[in-house]
Amino acid sequence: xxxxxxxxxxxxxxxxxxxxxxxxxxxxxxHGNELKKFCTKDAAGFFAAHRVGIxxxxxxxxECAATTRRMTEMKVEYLVQNVKDKExxxxxxxxxxxxxxxxxxxxxxxxxxxxxxxxCGFVGCPADACEEVKKCADYVSSVNGGHGAxxxxxxxxxxxxxxxxxxxxxxxxxxx
Numbered sequence: 001x002x003x004x005x006x007x008x009x010x011x012x013x014x015x016x017x018x019x020x021x022x023x024x025x026x027x028x029x030x031h032g033n034e035l036k037k038f039c040t041k042d043a044a045g046f047f048a049a050h051r052v053g054i055x056x057x058x059x060x061x062x063e064c065a066a067t068t069r070r071m072t073e074m075k076v077e078y079l080v081q082n083v084k085d086k087e088x089x090x091x092x093x094x095x096x097x098x099x100x101x102x103x104x105x106x107x108x109x110x111x112x113x114x115x116x117x118x119x120c121g122f123v124g125c126p127a128d129a130c131e132e133v134k135k136c137a138d139y140v141s142s143v144n145g146g147h148g149a150x151x152x153x154x155x156x157x158x159x160x161x162x163x164x165x166x167x168x169x170x171x172x173x174x175x176x
Contacts (some may be wrong), residue, residue, distance in 0.1 A: 007157060012103060014058075014106045020149065024109070044171075044172075060081050094112060117137070122137050123138075
């Protein structure tokens with residue numbers, strides 16, 4: 001894990017969907033609609049990140065109404081779907097918004113995330129990420145994608161920054 005000096009610079013989290021927020025399964029109903037299963041535990045991570053001022057971008061290569069619905073519920077600042085070249089998209093986003101890579105955390109699980117991860121100041125991945133991603137990651141969750149890995153990664157990041165307890169207490173009205 002990187003030191004506190006690097007971690008406090010993270011102002012944005014870019015999160016992949018398939019295999020990170022989901023179990024990587026793609027489900028279709030009898031009408032051809034694509035369905036995804038999201039873990040409700042991840043919501044605590046989203047809400048805590050928002051509470052400390054971190055903006056969240058969902059960046060995915062697929063487009064799905066289920067993703068739109070869930071990420072609207074999670075109040076993400078940026079929902080970007082159907083992006084085949086994530087690296088180019090992120091480079092353009094950084095340039096257009098005058099953001100440095102050290103301000104970005106990236107959460108992903110597979111080969112198509114590697115180039116993006118190399119642009120960012122913090123990298124997290126689920127336990128079942130591919131080996132290349134695990135080698136690149138600053139933190140490998142003990143939790144698989146789609147089973148609360150995103151919450152675990154965000155919690156670990158915020159605990160390292162000393163912000164988790166206060167954020168969760170504020171979001172949920174509970175004291176620690």
